Amino acid sequence: MKSIKTWILVVLASSLLVACGQGGGGSGSKKSKTLDNTKKAGFVKCGVSQGLPGFSNADASGNWTGIDVDVCRAVAAAVLGDADKVKYTPLSAKERFTALTSGEIDVLSRNTTWTLSRDADIGLTFVGVNFYDGQGFMVRKNSGINSVNDFKDGISACTNTGTTTELNMRDFFNSKNIKYEPIAFEKADEVVQAYDAGRCDTYTTDKSGLAAQRTKLSAPDDHKVLPETISKEPLGPVVRQGDSVWEDIVRWSLNVMIEAEEYGVNSSNASSLKDSDNPAIKRLVGAEGELGAAFGLDNEWSLRIIEQVGNYGEIYKKHIADTNILPNRGPNQLWTKGGILYVPPAR
Amino acid sequence: MNFKNFKLDLSNKNKDLIPQVLTVLFIVLVIIYFTINAQNNMGNRGISFGFGFLSQESSFDITFSLIDYDGSHSYAKAFLVGLLNTILVSVIGIFFATILGVTVGISRLSQNYLISKAAEWYVEIFRNIPLILQIFFWYFAALRALPLTVDSINFYDISFLNVKGWYVPRLIWTNFSLFVYSLIAAILLIFFVSKYAKKQRDELGKQIPVFYISLGILFGLPFLTFLLGGVTLSFQIPELTQLSKTIYVYQGGVTIIPELISLALALSMYTATFIAENVRAGILGVNKGQKEAAASIGLTKGQILKLVVMPQALRIIIPPTTNQYLNLTKNSSLAAAIAYPDIVLVFAGTALMQTGRAIEIISITMLTYLSLSLSISVFMNWYNKKMAIKEK
Numbered sequence: 001m002k003s004i005k006t007w008i009l010v011v012l013a014s015s016l017l018v019a020c021g022q023g024g025g026g027s028g029s030k031k032s033k034t035l036d037n038t039k040k041a042g043f044v045k046c047g048v049s050q051g052l053p054g055f056s057n058a059d060a061s062g063n064w065t066g067i068d069v070d071v072c073r074a075v076a077a078a079v080l081g082d083a084d085k086v087k088y089t090p091l092s093a094k095e096r097f098t099a100l101t102s103g104e105i106d107v108l109s110r111n112t113t114w115t116l117s118r119d120a121d122i123g124l125t126f127v128g129v130n131f132y133d134g135q136g137f138m139v140r141k142n143s144g145i146n147s148v149n150d151f152k153d154g155i156s157a158c159t160n161t162g163t164t165t166e167l168n169m170r171d172f173f174n175s176k177n178i179k180y181e182p183i184a185f186e187k188a189d190e191v192v193q194a195y196d197a198g199r200c201d202t203y204t205t206d207k208s209g210l211a212a213q214r215t216k217l218s219a220p221d222d223h224k225v226l227p228e229t230i231s232k233e234p235l236g237p238v239v240r241q242g243d244s245v246w247e248d249i250v251r252w253s254l255n256v257m258i259e260a261e262e263y264g265v266n267s268s269n270a271s272s273l274k275d276s277d278n279p280a281i282k283r284l285v286g287a288e289g290e291l292g293a294a295f296g297l298d299n300e301w302s303l304r305i306i307e308q309v310g311n312y313g314e315i316y317k318k319h320i321a322d323t324n325i326l327p328n329r330g331p332n333q334l335w336t337k338g339g340i341l342y343v344p345p346a347r
Numbered sequence: 348m349n350f351k352n353f354k355l356d357l358s359n360k361n362k363d364l365i366p367q368v369l370t371v372l373f374i375v376l377v378i379i380y381f382t383i384n385a386q387n388n389m390g391n392r393g394i395s396f397g398f399g400f401l402s403q404e405s406s407f408d409i410t411f412s413l414i415d416y417d418g419s420h421s422y423a424k425a426f427l428v429g430l431l432n433t434i435l436v437s438v439i440g441i442f443f444a445t446i447l448g449v450t451v452g453i454s455r456l457s458q459n460y461l462i463s464k465a466a467e468w469y470v471e472i473f474r475n476i477p478l479i480l481q482i483f484f485w486y487f488a489a490l491r492a493l494p495l496t497v498d499s500i501n502f503y504d505i506s507f508l509n510v511k512g513w514y515v516p517r518l519i520w521t522n523f524s525l526f527v528y529s530l531i532a533a534i535l536l537i538f539f540v541s542k543y544a545k546k547q548r549d550e551l552g553k554q555i556p557v558f559y560i561s562l563g564i565l566f567g568l569p570f571l572t573f574l575l576g577g578v579t580l581s582f583q584i585p586e587l588t589q590l591s592k593t594i595y596v597y598q599g600g601v602t603i604i605p606e607l608i609s610l611a612l613a614l615s616m617y618t619a620t621f622i623a624e625n626v627r628a629g630i631l632g633v634n635k636g637q638k639e640a641a642a643s644i645g646l647t648k649g650q651i652l653k654l655v656v657m658p659q660a661l662r663i664i665i666p667p668t669t670n671q672y673l674n675l676t677k678n679s680s681l682a683a684a685i686a687y688p689d690i691v692l693v694f695a696g697t698a699l700m701q702t703g704r705a706i707e708i709i710s711i712t713m714l715t716y717l718s719l720s721l722s723i724s725v726f727m728n729w730y731n732k733k734m735a736i737k738e739k
Contacts, residue, residue: 097700097705117701117703121395121703122703143591143592154596155596156511166408166697170406171406182408183410183606183686184692187684190686197487197490199490
């Protein structure tokens with residue numbers, strides 16, 4: 001008898017569970033659920049790469065640095081007042097979107113290319129671009145290949161799976177009518193090893209990635225990146241679809257870093273610019289207007305980002321230029337200086 | 348209905364039944380809960396569910412495919428390519444693991460100290476190193492050890508081995524179907540011959556050399572089609588082509604990619620250790636008296652092994668070896684680490700990424716492995732039954 005009673009109880013409990021599950025999984029309110037949860041947890045849940053120098057890379061003591069990492073740090077500074085309050089989750093290319101849609105992370109800042117199908121089809125929203133990249137090819141210097149036009153039928157190309165790279169590679173070789181052998185690995189480290197061993201003639205991925213991975217080869221100086229760029233790769237942070245307040249916070253955290261560079265506001269002079277004559281600068285450092293209120297933050301949110309993380313120029317110099325990954329800013333220069341970085345005004 | 352007389356019947360039979368019904372109910376409810384929960388969450392996040400993507404163009408290429416495929420084909424076709432590659436590496440792995448396993452298993456029981464010790468060391472080393480490390484070892488060791496294309500290892504100018512793979516001649520057939528029919532006919536003929544031979548032996552005690560006759564049929568019949576049926580076979584030998592100053596590639600032959608070689612090697616070396624132990628246990632499990640009895644009626648050593656020991660040992664060997672075959676098949680999913688385009692890399696990897704349909708793709712992949720494993724189980728159970736003691 002006793003066992004039967006227990007069983008009935010178990011069944012009742014489980015049906016209750018079903019009822020709760022249905023109620024609990026309900027829709028989001030007008031306020032930002034993600035923002036509330038982040039404030040409650042006390043840290044921003046940020047998805048990063050498994051190690052790409054310059055973008056998101058952990059040092060020996062586990063500190064993450066890079067321009068992708070700084071997007072999450074900016075969000076933490078704006079929302080929680082402290083740029084260090086970030087919990088990083090390293091993700092493979094394959095895992096990243098599922099981690100975001102399932103709520104394991106709230107911001108995905110992992111050199112992810114913004115494409116229509118990703119933006120529209122799988123429950124994601126891209127909030128902006130923090131690095132304009134393009135796919136390129138690396139070859140051995142002695143190979144006699146100086147341009148993509150030197151590729152011929154039978155060439156073998158190593159790359160990563162689960163990236164836009166695989167698709168671009170096909171588009172490119174098809175357009176040139178070249179038969180090629182694609183060899184796609186799950187992890188970047190294995191691609192580097194296989195290319196290094198001579199398994200493939202060329203290694204293709206985003207140019208920034210090529211520059212970073214080249215340093216891992218046994219003789220980096222024996223290899224070169226071909227001049228051509230075969231695709232557009234706008235890389236930027238991603239959030240879940242359906243929480244527009246959170247989306248705005250992440251978008252404008254990125255935008256103010258770029259706008260701060262435009263107006264010459266940096267981590268060391270930001271607080272002293274509160275009585276600047278330029279209203280745009282005053283808005284950036286929180287001395288004018290009520291910009292933060294629009295997404296439920298105080299007025300100094302942007303000041304904290306600039307002070308604690310820096311403006312875009314500072315973080316580019318620190319992570320990408322000074323580390324010799326891509327010393328030349330190229331398209332990632334402000335529009336006023338010949339680049340294509342152009343953000344809507346923060347007002 | 349008279350409720351007054353209604354009593355909950357708690358006789359022993361029902362006492363056993365109720366917990367079972369409730370357990371089933373509980374499992375069903377849990378499944379319903381997970382399904383509804385997933386549906387709700389996907390709905391909230393604007394993710395659609397459906398299998399329509401399978402007919403869309405995949406737009407990615409695959410290194411190695413047994414069927415005609417390129418990126419203009421559908422995701423369903425890409426799935427098929429991955430599945431066939433998984434089956435290919437599993438079949439090759441199972442074949443070599445079995446041969447190696449049986450050899451090593453018998454060697455461990457050898458009277459020769461050197462042979463038995465070597466077999467023992469092999470088993471102890473290879474079964475105790477994680478498989479993924481062995482795969483990496485064979486892959487990167489092979490890549491580092493093999494020469495570049497220009498300095499390929501040359502097998503009599505018809506086959507070449509280098510870092511990009513093993514290049515073998517392509518076979519070019521005419522009237523290939525006739526050749527296949529002759530092979531099928533040969534196999535059927537051998538089947539009848541062996542049945543006839545068994546009958547002769549059982550009824551008249553006549554020994555017919557079945558093995559040599561079978562060999563003759565197997566080679567003779569297809570050979571006849573070359574002489575009479577107009578079947579021809581020629582070879583296209585891979586040729587070295589220069590693509591640029593230092594880049595060379597062999598073209599025209601068949602390429603066996605290094606990923607396949609190292610994966611098959613690692614899988615069979617690893618699984619063979621377990622099969623070897625099963626074989627050893629099986630042989631040791633046969634009563635010593637059986638062998639002595641067989642010897643006393645004048646059977647030779649070979650006959651004792653073939654007619655007395657093995658039929659009994661097989662009954663012990665088959666069930667655990669089935670497990671090893673299943674393990675090998677499932678372990679082949681580690682292929683993704685070294686870029687062998689199996690179902691996990693192609694479908695649960697690239698296709699999942701390109702479409703973002705995690706739930707659909709992972710369920711299809713799980714179902715596929717389940718069906719593969721169940722098929723192997725069914726076959727091995729059938730074989731096991733065939734080998735079981737038939738009480739007369």
